[in-house]
Amino acid sequence: MRAALVALSLVVAGAACADEAFVTNQTGDDLTVLDLAAGKAVATIPIGGKPAGVAVSADGARVYVTSPEGKSLAVIDAAARKVINRIPLEGGPLGVAIHPSGSPVYVADWYAKHILVVDPATRAVTARVDVGASPSGLAVTPDGATLLSADRDSDQVSFVDLKTLQRVATVPVGQRPFGVTIDRDGRRAYVANVASNDVSVVDIPTRKVVGVVNVGERPYVVGLAAGKAFVSNQYAESVSVFDVSTLQTLATIPVGEYPEGVEASTDQTKIYVANWFSNAVSVIDVATLKVEQTLDVGDGPRAFGAFIRATPAPAKP
Numbered sequence: 001m002r003a004a005l006v007a008l009s010l011v012v013a014g015a016a017c018a019d020e021a022f023v024t025n026q027t028g029d030d031l032t033v034l035d036l037a038a039g040k041a042v043a044t045i046p047i048g049g050k051p052a053g054v055a056v057s058a059d060g061a062r063v064y065v066t067s068p069e070g071k072s073l074a075v076i077d078a079a080a081r082k083v084i085n086r087i088p089l090e091g092g093p094l095g096v097a098i099h100p101s102g103s104p105v106y107v108a109d110w111y112a113k114h115i116l117v118v119d120p121a122t123r124a125v126t127a128r129v130d131v132g133a134s135p136s137g138l139a140v141t142p143d144g145a146t147l148l149s150a151d152r153d154s155d156q157v158s159f160v161d162l163k164t165l166q167r168v169a170t171v172p173v174g175q176r177p178f179g180v181t182i183d184r185d186g187r188r189a190y191v192a193n194v195a196s197n198d199v200s201v202v203d204i205p206t207r208k209v210v211g212v213v214n215v216g217e218r219p220y221v222v223g224l225a226a227g228k229a230f231v232s233n234q235y236a237e238s239v240s241v242f243d244v245s246t247l248q249t250l251a252t253i254p255v256g257e258y259p260e261g262v263e264a265s266t267d268q269t270k271i272y273v274a275n276w277f278s279n280a281v282s283v284i285d286v287a288t289l290k291v292e293q294t295l296d297v298g299d300g301p302r303a304f305g306a307f308i309r310a311t312p313a314p315a316k317p
Helices: 002-013
Strands: 017-025 030-035 040-046 053-056 062-067 072-077 082-088 093-098 105-109 114-119 124-130 135-140 146-151 156-161 166-172 177-182 188-193 198-203 208-214 219-225 228-233 238-243 249-254 259-264 270-275 280-285 290-296 304-306 308-312
Touching: 017 053, 017 062, 017 259, 040 082, 040 290, 053 105, 062 093, 072 093, 093 135, 093 146, 093 304, 105 135, 114 135, 124 166, 135 188, 135 304, 146 177, 156 177, 166 208, 177 219, 188 219, 188 228, 198 219, 219 270, 228 259, 228 270, 238 259, 249 290, 259 304
Parallel strands: 053 093, 053 304, 135 177, 219 259
Antiparallel strands: 017 030, 017 308, 030 040, 053 062, 062 072, 072 082, 093 105, 105 114, 114 124, 135 146, 146 156, 156 166, 177 188, 188 198, 198 208, 219 228, 228 238, 238 249, 259 270, 270 280, 280 290
């Protein structure tokens, strides 16, 4: 979803792009910026409060990071690679998503049954939306109409109308859903269920589960690229891959210890997996389904959310 919006903005601007990764390091209390073309870290940004959730705006200008223990939302200038604001929040902020327009920002309160709606310009919580227990992963449809919340302790996904800021539906999924990912067409959502070791495939227009795919032990997040789904299996130290059309398993790829955040490059040729206990990001080639590189990051990388940024190339003189 976000990759498509970024690509469109760059075509309009007439610029080429390269990817960066903004990886939250929970144990290290900071964020690593990876230059993915160069394959190395280029900055470390102090965050504090055990950062976990991350979301990059569609235009690549801002990065938002949640700190569950610090009860705050950090606002990062992506180009300058520095924190420009810290917004105090209540409860336990975890999952985070951004409206395609760039505002507002939606934050899941892990300790409550609601989503916080945050205006980054005024630093204010403008609304609270009731959902299920322990909301974790959040995702917004490409048209900006609907927010999906994985309600971990309610075994469901909540659908929120973003015009009215009201929950309009709930869809039962597997046990303990955590990460939720929407495809770039806005038609399907993929929900990783950590306790039932499967992925629920949800048809967004009909609000129904249309498939269940068995994966490895304790799946955390689903990344999408080139007609394939890549699922991080925390306890299995692997990534399960299945075809999104047939829902047939294609491969199981060994990665680092306790893989968590997963996202595709903007051109969908690579998958990046943050390995919490290995302090590293695995780079998977989407065509060969093999790990081709491992990149060092900080202590305890989680990268829970949309952490890839397409950066504009310098303008020609």
